[in-house]
Amino acid sequence: MTDSQDLTPAGGTTAGATRAGDGAAVPATDRPAADAPLLEVRDLSVGFRSEDGLVQAVGGISYTVERGKTLGIVGESGSGKSVSSMTLMGLTRTASATIKGQVLFEGRDLLTLSTEELRRIRGNEIAMIFQDPLSSLHPFYRIGDQIIEAVRAHNDVTKKQAKARAVEMLGLVGIPDPGRRVDAYPHEFSGGMRQRVMIAMALANDPKLLIADEPTTALDVTVQKQILELMDRLQRELGTAIVMITHDLGVVAETADDIAVMYAGRIVERAPVRELFSHPRHPYTWGLLRSIPRLDMPRDVELVPVDGRPPSLIGLGDDCSFRARCPYAAGCCRPGMPDLDPVVGAPEHALRCTMPAERRETIWNVLSEGGTPEQAAVAAGIPQTEEVA
Ligand SMILES: Nc1ncnc2c1ncn2[C@@H]1O[C@H](COP(=O)(O)OP(=O)(O)OP(=O)(O)O)[C@@H](O)[C@H]1O
Ligand code: SF4
Ligand SMILES: [Mg+2]
Numbered sequence: 001m002t003d004s005q006d007l008t009p010a011g012g013t014t015a016g017a018t019r020a021g022d023g024a025a026v027p028a029t030d031r032p033a034a035d036a037p038l039l040e041v042r043d044l045s046v047g048f049r050s051e052d053g054l055v056q057a058v059g060g061i062s063y064t065v066e067r068g069k070t071l072g073i074v075g076e077s078g079s080g081k082s083v084s085s086m087t088l089m090g091l092t093r094t095a096s097a098t099i100k101g102q103v104l105f106e107g108r109d110l111l112t113l114s115t116e117e118l119r120r121i122r123g124n125e126i127a128m129i130f131q132d133p134l135s136s137l138h139p140f141y142r143i144g145d146q147i148i149e150a151v152r153a154h155n156d157v158t159k160k161q162a163k164a165r166a167v168e169m170l171g172l173v174g175i176p177d178p179g180r181r182v183d184a185y186p187h188e189f190s191g192g193m194r195q196r197v198m199i200a201m202a203l204a205n206d207p208k209l210l211i212a213d214e215p216t217t218a219l220d221v222t223v224q225k226q227i228l229e230l231m232d233r234l235q236r237e238l239g240t241a242i243v244m245i246t247h248d249l250g251v252v253a254e255t256a257d258d259i260a261v262m263y264a265g266r267i268v269e270r271a272p273v274r275e276l277f278s279h280p281r282h283p284y285t286w287g288l289l290r291s292i293p294r295l296d297m298p299r300d301v302e303l304v305p306v307d308g309r310p311p312s313l314i315g316l317g318d319d320c321s322f323r324a325r326c327p328y329a330a331g332c333c334r335p336g337m338p339d340l341d342p343v344v345g346a347p348e349h350a351l352r353c354t355m356p357a358e359r360r361e362t363i364w365n366v367l368s369e370g371g372t373p374e375q376a377a378v379a380a381g382i383p384q385t386e387e388v389a
Contacts, residue, residue: 036106036107037064037065037067037104038065038066038067038105038208038209038241039064039065039088039103039104039105039209039243040063040064040065040103040104041062041063041064041084041088041101041102041103041104042062042101042102042103042104043060043061043062043100043101044058044060044061044084044087044099044100044101044102044103045058045059045060045098045099045100045101046058046080046083046084046087046092046097046098046099046100047097047098048094048096048097048098049096049097049098050096050314052314053314053315054098054315055313055314056265056314056316057080057083057084057265058080058084058087059080059264059265059266059316060101060266061080061084061260061262061265061266061267062267063260063267063270065209065241065243066241067208067241068235068239068240068241069241069257069258070235070241070242070243070244070252070255070256070257070258071241071242071243071244071256071257071258071260072244072245072246072251072252072255072256072258072259072260072273073243073244073245073246073259073260073262074246074247074248074249074252074259074260074261074262074288075261075262075263076247076288076306077247077310078310078313079262079263079264079265079310080262080264080265080266080313081246081247081262082213084262085211085243085245087103087111088103088105088110088126088211089118089122089126089128089211090110090113090118090122093115099111105121105125105126105209106208123153123154123205123207124153124154124205125207125208125209126207126208126209126210126211127202127203127205127207127209127210127211128211128212128213129195129198129199129211129213129215130198130214130215136198137186137194137197137198139186139187140185141185142182142183142184142185143166143170143182143183143184143185143186143189143197144163144166144167144170144183144184146201147162147165147166147169147170147182147197147204148162148163148166150201150204150205151165151166151204151205154205155205163182165204166182166200166204167179167182169200169201169203169204170182170197170200172200172203172234173196173197173199173203173230173234174196175196175197175200190223191218191219191223192219192226192227195216195219195223195227196227196230198215199227199230199231199234203234203238203240206238206240207240208241209241209242209243210240210242210243211242211243211245212231212242212243212245213245214245214246214247215227215231215244216228216246216251217246224251228251228254228255231244232254232255242255249285249288249289249291252273253273253277256273257272257273258270258271258272258273259271259272259273259276261276261282261285261288263284263310263321263322264310264311264313264316264321264322265313265316266321266340267340267352268282268284268285268322268340268352268353269281269282269284269285269349269350269351269353270340270349270350271346271348271350272348272349275346275348276349277289279346279349280364281349281351281353281360281364282322282351282353283327283328283353283355283363284306284322284326286363286364286367286373287306287307287325287373288306289367290306290367291305306325307325308324308325309325311324318335318336318337319333319335319336319337320333320337320338320352320353320354322353327373327376327377327382328355328359328363328373328377328380328382330377330382330383333353333354333355334354337352338351338352338353339352344357359380359381359382362376362379363376363377363379363380364376365379366380
């Protein structure tokens with residue numbers, strides 16, 4: 001199979017990840033082990049000491065991933081997506097880092113494990129794939145040898161058995177003639193094929209959880225779609241849970257069960273995927289939605305990135321961190337950082353914004369009809385000339 005061949009389309013179920021609230025609002029979910037979620041992140045914060053002060057890269061995030069489900073983590077550059085997921089794998093353990101919270105994987109707190117214990121889990125029970133497959137594949141070693149090494153690092157098998165597994169995995173991810181291509185070098189593959197190899201390597205040890213950090217960003221749109229469909233198909237066949245990290249809400253629209261939107265190191269909105277797309281509630285999520293193409297929008301509607309720049313993560317103030325960029329802030333919000341609270345009437349939907357529900361509805365009605373944030377703000381009676389206090 002090649003990059004241009006058809007693959008099984010996405011399934012798209014709505015199901016249960018991300019139940020708990022953020023930070024102190026996390027309830028103790030001491031479920032029996034068999035019933036426990038695969039991964040439960042509780043109030044995770046990560047800070048780095050720097051010459052300019054403490055960089056609070058992750059400011060207390062909580063989420064849950066159930067077995068076989070996909071959680072999409074979405075946010076723009078610098079919002080803490082990679083730091084939070086690399087911390088799960090012990091990859092931010094440096095002298096300058098302060099890590100707090102809990103990362104319960106099948107009930108075991110990964111933050112308390114030794115580096116050696118974590119190494120045994122990494123690449124075995126939890127696998128990770130990165131944005132740029134060239135930097136993750138060694139250019140001087142054959143594709144097959146790299147997969148063989150990954151298999152033998154965690155399994156007591158012969159080289160021949162590991163090679164058979166490598167060929168099997170390459171076939172599974174759609175590499176044509178895998179028995180021959182297993183001996184190729186990375187530069188002999190296209191970008192899309194290399195990303196398939198990375199997926200094959202990540203899944204070779206049948207992990208329970210796959211963390212995919214921007215797995216398709218470097219690829220063109222057609223190949224990106226094929227890779228996402230491949231991951232979706234493999235997930236259904238192998239039962240792997242996935243944390244899919246991306247800056248593009250469009251990428252997770254088809255593949256995720258639940259979505260967490262991150263801004264400045266915190267989750268600002270979290271909901272099952274259909275709920276998030278039908279009733280998005282946070283002004284930042286509205287901004288992200290305007291930056292992806294939608295089928296029900298006229299083709300000539302211009303896609304716009306969210307105005308303004310993310311705040312510095314050093315000395316982040318006590319108020320809503322989106323306030324400086326929020327078109328609806330004036331006269332609308334209370335001082336202090338809003339909590340991530342469940343939405344009244346939609347308990348699976350959590351939101352970090354104090355805007356009154358009626359005003360939110362008025363604004364979303366205008367935006368969903370294709371109106372601009374300025375038009376939506378006027379409709380909601382938000383004075384346009386007023387300085388944000
Ligand atoms: N070792 C470190 N020391 C200091 N600051 C760091 C360190 N690692 C990351 N950061 C900072 O933490 C913040 C979050 O980084 P992170 O890589 O998680 O962002 P991201 O959401 O993955 O962005 P992108 O979409 O660009 O990959 C950034 O401001 C980054 O500069
Ligand atoms: S709390 Fe206020 S400033 Fe923050 S996102 Fe909501 S409306 Fe905007
Ligand atoms: Mg990143």
